[in-house]
Amino acid sequence: MARKCSTCQHVKRAEIDRRLAAGEPGGQIAHDYELNPSSLHRHRSNCLGLSSSNAIMKEVSRGTAAVACLPTKDDLNTAYFGLRTQIDQIVSQAREEGSLQIALSGLNAVRHTLDSLSRLAGFDRQGTQVNVAVQTNVNLDLNQIAERVILKFDREPEIKARIAQALLEVDHEQAA
Amino acid sequence: MSKLRELAYQIDPVLWVREVLGVEPTAWQQEFLRAPRGASILALTARQVGKTMAASWAIAHAVHPEGLSVVACPAQTQSAEAVRRVREILVRVGAELTVDNVYGLELKNGSRVKALPGSDDSIRGLTVDATPRPPTRHFIEPANVSMI
Numbered sequence: 001m002a003r004k005c006s007t008c009q010h011v012k013r014a015e016i017d018r019r020l021a022a023g024e025p026g027g028q029i030a031h032d033y034e035l036n037p038s039s040l041h042r043h044r045s046n047c048l049g050l051s052s053s054n055a056i057m058k059e060v061s062r063g064t065a066a067v068a069c070l071p072t073k074d075d076l077n078t079a080y081f082g083l084r085t086q087i088d089q090i091v092s093q094a095r096e097e098g099s100l101q102i103a104l105s106g107l108n109a110v111r112h113t114l115d116s117l118s119r120l121a122g123f124d125r126q127g128t129q130v131n132v133a134v135q136t137n138v139n140l141d142l143n144q145i146a147e148r149v150i151l152k153f154d155r156e157p158e159i160k161a162r163i164a165q166a167l168l169e170v171d172h173e174q175a176a
Numbered sequence: 177m178s179k180l181r182e183l184a185y186q187i188d189p190v191l192w193v194r195e196v197l198g199v200e201p202t203a204w205q206q207e208f209l210r211a212p213r214g215a216s217i218l219a220l221t222a223r224q225v226g227k228t229m230a231a232s233w234a235i236a237h238a239v240h241p242e243g244l245s246v247v248a249c250p251a252q253t254q255s256a257e258a259v260r261r262v263r264e265i266l267v268r269v270g271a272e273l274t275v276d277n278v279y280g281l282e283l284k285n286g287s288r289v290k291a292l293p294g295s296d297d298s299i300r301g302l303t304v305d306a307t308p309r310p311p312t313r314h315f316i317e318p319a320n321v322s323m324i
Contacts (some may be wrong), residue, residue, distance in 0.1 A: 013209070142179055146186035150213075157210035159278075164188030171180040 007035055007043035020044050023056035076118050083110055189237040196269055197233070205230040209237070232261035239271065239287040247293045252279065255291035262289050 007016060012033060019029050026044060030037040044050050071079070087107050094104070153159045181225040183191040193201050201209060204221065208230050211217055219227055235245045235258075247264075249255040256278045263281055266273065275282035279291040 142183050142186065146183055149187050154212040157207075157212075160210065161188050161190065164184040164191045167180050167184035167187070169192065171178050171184070174178070174180070 005043050005047050006039050008047055010035065016040075016043075017048060020048060020050055020053075021056070023053050023060060025053050076114065079114055083107070083114065086110075185237075189234060192237055197265065201230065201233070202226065205233075209234055216268050227257045228261060232258055232265060235262045235289055236265040236269070239266065239283055239285070239289075242286040243288070245287075245289045246292055247290070250293070252291060253281070254295040255293065259289055259291040 007013065008035060010016060016029060016033055016035075017126055020026070020040075020043075026040050030040045044052075050056065090107060097112070149163060150160065153163070185196065185214065189208045190201055193199055201220075202225070204219065205226060208217060208219065221227055232249065235247070238245060247255040247258040247262075249258070259279065259281060263273070263276065266281070266283070272284040273281055274284055276286075281289040
C-alpha cells in the first residue's frame with residue numbers, strides 16, 4: 001500500500017496549496033511549513049497537478065503582458081470617433097454612387113472588431129466610475145464627553161446615572 | 177463594545193459594575209461609587225459588607241491612562257488584599273497588565289494601582305496629584321475594623 005502524501009495530511013494544507021498555486025518557490029514553502037522539499041514537489045506534481053513555480057510565474061507574466069498589449073480606453077475612444085467620421089463620409093459617398101449596402105457591411109465588420117477589443121480590455125463592464133468621498137467631521141473624543149458630563153453632574157449622581165442609563169438604552173435599540 | 181456603551185460605563189460606575197461584572201451593588205455601595213471626585217467618605221458599616229470590594233470596583237473603573245490609584249491600610253497586607261481584588265476585576269474585563277505583583281499593578285495604558293501601608297512616614301514622596309485630568313483615587317481604610 002502506497003504511503004499517504006505528508007503534505008496532504010498537513011494541517012495547513014489549504015494554505016500550502018494556495019501558495020503553490022500562486023507560484024511561490026517550493027523551497028521557501030517547504031521551509032515555512034517544515035516539510036521535505038521532495039515531498040512538497042511530489043505533492044505539487046502528483047496531488048495538485050501543478051507545473052513548476054517558474055512555469056506558473058511565466059504564465060502569469062504572459063497574461064499580464066497580453067493585458068498590457070490591449071488598447072487603452074483612450075485608444076478605443078479615438079478609434080470609435082474615427083470610425084464614426086468614416087461612416088459619415090462613406091455613407092455620403094455610397095449614397096451618391098449607389099453602393100450603400102457594401103459600404104455598411106465593411107464598416108459593421110470594423111465596429112465588431114472594436115467591440116471585441118473593448119470587451120477584451122474590460123472597458124464595457126466598467127460602467128461609470130463614481131468616486132464617493134465621505135467626510136466625517138464628527139471627531140468626538142469619548143473621554144472628553146464623559147469628562148464633561150461627569151464634571152457637570154459630579155454632585156448630582158442621579159442625573160449621571162440617568163444619562164448613562166439613557167445611553168445604554170439607545171445602544172440596546174441600535175443593536176436590536 | 178459600542179461607543180455609546182463605553183460612554184455610559186465611563187459616566188456611571190454602578191452601571192459598569194452591574195453590566196460588566198454582573199454584580200448588583202448594594203445601596204450604600206452605589207452611593208460610594210457615584211460619590212463626587214475628591215470626596216472623603218467614611219463608611220460606617222458592618223464586617224464583610226463589601227467595603228474593600230466597593231473600593232476595588234471604584235479603582236478598577238478609574239484606570240485612566242497615566243492615572244494613579246492608591247490603597248492605604250494600616251497594614252500593607254490589607255492594602256495588598258484590595259489590590260488583589262482589583263487585579264481580579266481587571267483581568268476579568270480583559271485589561272493588559274504590564275506590572276503585576278502583590279503590592280502594585282500597572283496597566284498597558286500607564287495606569288497604576290499601589291498598595292501602601294497607612295502610616296504617614298511610609299507614603300510620603302508619592303505624587304498622587306501630578307496628573308490633573310485622570311482622577312487619582314486615594315482610598316484609605318483607616319481601621320478596616322468595621323463599626324456596627
